[in-house]
Amino acid sequence: MSEQDREREEFQRVARRARAAGAELAPLPRAAKDAALHAIADALVAAAPEIVKANGTDVERARESGTSEYMIDRLSLSADRIAAIAEAVRNVAALPDPVGETVRGSVLPNGLDLRQIRVPLGVVGIIYEGRPNVTVDAAALCLKSGNAAMLRGSSSAYESNTVLVGVMQNALEATDVPRDAVQLVPGTSRESVGHLMRARGLVDVLIPRGGASLINSVVEGSTVPVIETGVGNCSVYVDDAADVGMAVDILVNAKTQRPSVCNAAETFLVHAGIADAFLPRALEALRAKGVTVHGDDRVRSYGEDVVPATEDDWRAEYLSMDIAARVVDSLEDAVAHIRAYGSDHTEAIVTTSQPAARRFVALVDSAAVMVNASTRFTDGEEFGFGAEIGISTQKLHARGPMALPELTSTKYVVTGEGHLRG
Incomplete structure (x- = not known):
């Protein structure tokens, strides 16, 4: 035998x-x-x-x-x-x-x-x-x-x-x-x-x-x-109606609080209408934490140290002090990016607009959607469920x-x- x-x-x-x-x-x-x-x-x-x-x-x-x-x-x-x-x-x-x-x-x-x-x-x-x-x-x-x-x-x-x-x-x-x-x-x-x-x-x-x-x-x-x-290419979308200070804090927490886990943010998307107010502060805060930003051309115009993003970056689950970044022209463009590249784990929107929040929640088809909160909260203990066996990103039998x-x-x-x- x-x-x-x-x-x-x-x-x-x-x-x-x-x-x-x-x-x-x-x-x-x-x-x-x-x-x-x-x-x-x-x-x-x-x-x-x-x-x-x-x-x-x-x-x-x-x-x-x-x-x-x-x-x-x-x-x-x-x-x-x-x-x-x-x-x-x-x-x-x-x-x-x-x-x-x-x-x-x-x-x-x-x-x-x-x-x-x-x-x-x-x-x-x-x-x-x-x-x-x-x-x-x-x-x-x-x-x-x-x-x-x-x-x-x-x-x-x-x-x-x-x-x-x-x-x-x-x-x-x-x-x-x-x-x-x-x-x-x-x-x-x-x-x-x-x-x-x-x-x-x-x-x-x-x-x-x-x-x-x-x-x-x-x-x-x-x-x-x-x-x-478990696979988590999680995104934070900063709406044009976001509170800039809140958005910076949520983004930094979502990326750096524990970067090696599946609910850490790997991408952030910024509405063009708030890019001038948000990106300089966000890039400075991420830089201070040692995060490397992989950005599109519009993001790169706000920081000389931003690395050019490739197609692979949009799909990356870095599990490290790296994050991909893109400027979008609308909430719908942000959702389209998430649908094209996301892993259906967790997405977050930062906004003071209730209509924008409701639309984002309705359009994004992920296991968890955060409104004005860090992606890091997608966790059995944090949800009050106790210990978890994992986080399902499919629809059957559990999500x-x-x-x-x-x-x-x-x-x-x-x-x-x-x-x-x-």
């Missing part, structure tokens, strides 16, 4: 165990799931030295391969970071349980009692890059929502992820939640990702978390239903920040008294 065949068989065994565990997990009450999450949190803290040691192997290998210090920071775990991860698990335990919630219900004219209730999705596969904390975050959210988790992190964090999943599985042994409800996809090859993507019938949904190339490869190559998350309710489906429960259809 070839190595590839052995890897496929091992994946099938793991996936079948996850599916069986998911069936056991689904009907458990909230108390059982919360107890399991607290057990996981305690076990993570207790196993911190073991986790840090395994993580050190991943970090050393990453340094030897020339990985940037920024990416190494995302990969690295310390006792303090593990304590924070454990606290995040406890926070998930404190969230309301969506399973069993009635979405809608009524008594039909014929007397039948009809209820639509939330139920777990089943087995949720998560494919993600870099950060080993996602291993725990994703597992906790899946367990709380009654789902088994199949986790496939990047090979760069394989040692860390192996130990983290082992700690969580061992913690579950003393609870009512089955150990196999948390699984690590075996192997580090690209083919191991392919096994997960083709596991239709064993895995109910895939959620990729990472850059555009990862998400596109999963969407295009998967036979399992996929929820797209925007995906919290616990978005990790469920529904079923109809119909109760009668011997009803027969005539």
Whole structure:
């Protein structure tokens, strides 16, 4: 038997165990799931030295391969970071349980009692890059929502992820939640990702978390239903009726508060009617923060250090201290730019005109639209949903920040008294 065949068989065994565990997990009450999450949190803290040691192997290998210090920071775990991860698990335990919630219900004219209730999705596969904390975050959210988790992190964090999943599985042994409800996809090859993507019938949904190339490869190559998350080419449009000071503050916050995340602004569009008042102040403020502006000819006329924008800049998710900028002649031109180049994540308008705000909201078809607020607010915690599994930029099955309710489906429960259809 070839190595590839052995890897496929091992994946099938793991996936079948996850599916069986998911069936056991689904009907458990909230108390059982919360107890399991607290057990996981305690076990993570207790196993911190073991986790840090395994993580050190991943970090050393990453340094030897020339990985940037920024990416190494995302990969690295310390006792303090593990304590924070454990606290995040406890926070998930404190969230309301969506399973069993009635979405809608009524008594039909014929007397039948009809209820639509939330139920777990089943087995949720998560494919993600870099950060080993996602291993725990994703597992906790899946367990709380009654789902088994199949986790496939990047090979760069394989040692860390192996130990983290082992700690969580061992913690579950003393609870009512089955150990196999948390699984690590075996192997580090690209083919191991392919096994997960083709596991239709064993895995109910895939959620990729990472850059555009990862998400596109999963969407295009998967036979399992996929929820797209995360790619964020977010825009800030400064209307001609904007308060200039507010607009500068929102733009700087949206770009620089945390530039490496999907809800950071990557483009700003300025109405020609306010360009003279806004652009000198905005460019100065961005320059002071170390941001490189990639602008069209009209933006470049306001700053000698503005880099000429290319077609690629309009589509770029920089995730860095760079931003693209264009002067537009109308709100409609701004919307046309967003439709042509945006990623349907988050767009913002800064304006004192209510008609302009309403028109922008109506015309922009993104998961979130901000009016006089930073794009950085598109976040499950900020929206009051608690922890999120990611931000969906598609329309089915969920859109925007995906919290616990978005990790469920529904079923109809119909109760009668011997009803027969005539």
